[in-house]
Amino acid sequence: MKILVPVKRVLDYNVKARVKADGSGIDLTNVKMSMNPFDEIALEEAIRIKEKGNAEEIIAVSIGVQQNQETLRTALAMGADRAILVVASDDVHNDIEPLTVANILTAITFKESPSLILCGKQAIDNDFNATAQMLSAKLNWSQATFASEIEVKKDVVRVTREVDGGLQTIEAKMPAVISVDLRLNEPRYASLPNIMKAKRKPLEEISPADLGVEMTQRLKIIKTKEPDSREAGLILENIDQLVEKIQENVGG
Amino acid sequence: MKILVLAEINDGELAEDQTSKTVSAAATLGKVDVLCASNKCADASTKVAKMDNVENVLILEDDLFAQSLAESYSETLIHTISSYSHVFAPSSSFGKNVLPRIGGMLDLMVISDISKVISEDTFERPVYAGNAIQTVQSIDKIKLISVRTSNYSAVPLTGSASINKIDCKSKNTLTTFIENKIQTSDRPELTSAKVVVSGGRGVGSKENFEIIEGLADKLGAAVGASRAAVDSGFAPNDWQVGQTGKVVAPDLYVAVGISGAIQHLAGMKDSKVIVAINKDEEAPIFQVADFGLVDDLFKAVPEIEKKI
Ligand SMILES: Cc1cc2nc3c(=O)[nH]c(=O)nc-3n(C[C@H](O)[C@H](O)[C@H](O)COP(=O)(O)OP(=O)(O)OC[C@H]3O[C@@H](n4cnc5c(N)ncnc54)[C@H](O)[C@@H]3O)c2cc1C
Numbered sequence: 210m211k212i213l214v215p216v217k218r219v220l221d222y223n224v225k226a227r228v229k230a231d232g233s234g235i236d237l238t239n240v241k242m243s244m245n246p247f248d249e250i251a252l253e254e255a256i257r258i259k260e261k262g263n264a265e266e267i268i269a270v271s272i273g274v275q276q277n278q279e280t281l282r283t284a285l286a287m288g289a290d291r292a293i294l295v296v297a298s299d300d301v302h303n304d305i306e307p308l309t310v311a312n313i314l315t316a317i318t319f320k321e322s323p324s325l326i327l328c329g330k331q332a333i334d335n336d337f338n339a340t341a342q343m344l345s346a347k348l349n350w351s352q353a354t355f356a357s358e359i360e361v362k363k364d365v366v367r368v369t370r371e372v373d374g375g376l377q378t379i380e381a382k383m384p385a386v387i388s389v390d391l392r393l394n395e396p397r398y399a400s401l402p403n404i405m406k407a408k409r410k411p412l413e414e415i416s417p418a419d420l421g422v423e424m425t426q427r428l429k430i431i432k433t434k435e436p437d438s439r440e441a442g443l444i445l446e447n448i449d450q451l452v453e454k455i456q457e458n459v460g461g
Numbered sequence: 462m463k464i465l466v467l468a469e470i471n472d473g474e475l476a477e478d479q480t481s482k483t484v485s486a487a488a489t490l491g492k493v494d495v496l497c498a499s500n501k502c503a504d505a506s507t508k509v510a511k512m513d514n515v516e517n518v519l520i521l522e523d524d525l526f527a528q529s530l531a532e533s534y535s536e537t538l539i540h541t542i543s544s545y546s547h548v549f550a551p552s553s554s555f556g557k558n559v560l561p562r563i564g565g566m567l568d569l570m571v572i573s574d575i576s577k578v579i580s581e582d583t584f585e586r587p588v589y590a591g592n593a594i595q596t597v598q599s600i601d602k603i604k605l606i607s608v609r610t611s612n613y614s615a616v617p618l619t620g621s622a623s624i625n626k627i628d629c630k631s632k633n634t635l636t637t638f639i640e641n642k643i644q645t646s647d648r649p650e651l652t653s654a655k656v657v658v659s660g661g662r663g664v665g666s667k668e669n670f671e672i673i674e675g676l677a678d679k680l681g682a683a684v685g686a687s688r689a690a691v692d693s694g695f696a697p698n699d700w701q702v703g704q705t706g707k708v709v710a711p712d713l714y715v716a717v718g719i720s721g722a723i724q725h726l727a728g729m730k731d732s733k734v735i736v737a738i739n740k741d742e743e744a745p746i747f748q749v750a751d752f753g754l755v756d757d758l759f760k761a762v763p764e765i766e767k768k769i
Contacts, residue, residue, distance in 0.1 A: 220589070222724070225592065225723065226588075226589035226590075226592040226593055228592075228593050235588075235589060235593055306570055307561070307570070307571070308564065308565075308568070308569075308570045308571075311565055330705075331705065333589070333590065333704070334588065334589055335588050336573065336574065336586075336587065336588050336589070336590070336704070337561075337571070337573045338557050338561070338573055338574075339561035339564065339571050339573060340561075341561075342531065342557075342558065342559075342560075342561035342562040342564075342565060343561050343562070343564055343565030343571075344565065345531075345562065345565065346535065346561075346562045346563070346564070346565025346566045347565045347566075350635070351532065351635035351636045352531045352532065352558075352562060352635070352636065353636065354531070354554075354557070354558050355554060355557075355558075357698065367639070370554075371554070371698050371699070372554040372555075372641075372699075373476075373553050373554045373555070373652075373699060373707070374471065374641070374643040374644065374699060375641065375642045375643040375644045375697065375698070375699050376641070376642040376643075376698065377528070377638075377640075377641050377642075378639040378640050378641075378642075379528075379530065379636050379637060379638055379639055380636065380637045380639055381635065381636045382634070382635050382636070385635075390705070391688065391692070391705060392691070392692060392698060427569070427570035427599060427600055427601050428570055428572065428597040428598065428599055428600075429597065429598045429599075429600070430595055430596070430597055431583065431596040431597065431598055432595070432596045433588075433593050433594070433595050433596075434593065434594050434596075435592075435593065435594075436587065436591055436592065436593065436594050436730075439730060439735075439748075439749045441747060441748045441749070441750070442735075442750055442751035442752055442753065443751070443752055443753065444742070444747065444753045444754075444755060445752055445753065445754050447754075448754065448756070448761055448764050448765060448768070449768070451736065451738075451752060451754045451761075451765060452765055452768045452769055454734075454736065454751075454752045455680070455713065455715070455736060455765065455769065456769060458712060458713040458733070458734045458736075459655075459656055459680055459681075459712075459713055
């Protein structure tokens with residue numbers, strides 16, 4: 210079977226997002242960009258499934274600007290077999306909505322016929338947490354979100370999901386779309402030889418138009434502002450003072 | 462404008478706090494209908510009918526909805542919601558699971574995790590782990606909205622809505638429920654507690670986490686944890702506070718042995734008062750804490766517990 214893994218290029222999770230002074234968005238010029246951490250986990254899981262002999266091919270897809278190539282090279286170095294870059298914008302500041310991403314991935318799915326699509330549960334930039342669910346709906350496939358354990362069986366995949374009250378286990382018929390949570394695995398680092406090898410792996414470049422997908426935007430971003438900031442408070446001298454402060458604010 | 466709120470009901474039990482706060486957000490636009498879809502709806506619908514600003518409670522009762530599996534739920538919803546202009550759900554694991562699926566089926570975008578309703582089509586939502594707040598305007602004919610419930614208060618229970626059963630066929634041939642491992646606890650719920658005591662990697666082990674739990678119990682608080690504490694197995698996953706865990710805004714948040722990474726702050730920085738205990742005076746948590754104590758937690762926390 211084939212596994213499709215969409216990977217997003219986002220502001221690195223260690224870099225603090227800076228709001229542009231004109232309120233038009235987050236400044237993404239000359240900042241470190243990386244693969245969305247959740248997508249890294251999805252890709253790692255795909256590689257492990259393949260290593261166990263349960264998959265033959267892993268295809269990484271990235272949708273965005275030309276530079277998303279770098280993210281795909283990282284994916285190939287980690288262990289994806291080939292990559293598809295959908296150049297859908299020429300400005301990195303132009304975030305593509307989950308609904309459009311789902312439309313593009315639907316078209317790619319029709320072309321590639323994977324049995325499993327592994328997505329990160331959310332992108333750490335727009336924090337939407339929506340692409341996997343929308344994609345699953347558009348394909349009318351089974352949906353398993355927030356996975357912390359995945360077991361591929363014959364025609365079904367057993368998924369343990371992180372839910373508000375604890376853990377929920379479901380079985381999803383294949384083909385399925387799964388979104389992954391943080392505790393699923395710890396992604397590997399690409400080794401130097403694999404980084405070299407990745408340069409020769411196939412990376413196809415296409416446009417949304419090639420897939421017959423129209424770029425739409427349903428949410429107009431009116432403005433982006435800084436959140437209300439908190440001032441640093443008092444460093445207390447001793448435990449008694451802290452006890453006093455806690456008591457003042459309990460049930461207050 | 463016609464507004465529907467999806468009540469969160471788990472196996473017949475209403476998630477009252479989440480549902481009530483979602484009603485509160487939706488009611489900024491007008492009176493609302495609330496849909497109760499579950500295997501048993503009697504208890505939940507009676508509670509919802511008392512919520513202020515609720516006009517009609519719609520009941521959809523079927524075993525298929527017991528676990529709110531996304532497929533069963535959205536299959537039904539796409540029929541029910543067609544007469545509404547707005548559909549609100551809590552931004553909980555329930556809302557995040559079903560709402561975007563409905564969006565995918567009806568080709569509607571979802572407006573996730575809103576922190577404020579500005580107008581009928583305009584909303585604020587945090588992005589980049591809460592490091593920025595975006596104002597977005599939707600052009601969709603039906604607005605699908607999930608609500609960051611920690612930003613709202615529960616509605617008063619002074620209403621008396623009418624309750625009506627509705628009929629809708631649904632099926633789910635795609636996913637099967639196997640089991641739940643739900644933690645039951647006598648402590649208050651993390652997302653609605655007035656006081657939260659959270660432990661981080663500094664706590665060191667699952668056994669040591671009892672220090673955190675001890676203080677929490679003394680304060681009648683819920684227990685939270687950082688991702689590092691959960692990943693290390695000190696605390697269960699449903700205790701995680703942060704960008705990818707729960708968002709809390711209690712009156713008092715006590716962070717113990719937590720460094721204060723942006724992803725953690727994203728889940729607690731709207732707390733009224735933040736207290737931090739950390740042995741490293743440089744820890745970033747002190748930049749958001751109202752009161753800080755630079756001390757070893759193993760010494761400080763038991764002593765605090767004793768003195769309270
Ligand atoms: C995509 C992504 C999502 C994430 N989501 C979340 C999330 O939702 N929630 C979350 O919390 N994190 C999240 N993280 C992880 C986050 O970046 C941090 O790694 C994590 O919050 C650190 O947890 P910590 O503060 O417990 O551990 P550390 O950063 O290791 O801090 C431990 C602290 O304990 C103190 N300490 C140690 N011993 C003692 C002692 N004896 N007495 C007093 N103090 C002591 C230390 O001084 C230190 O400050 C996410 C990361 C990524 C990449």
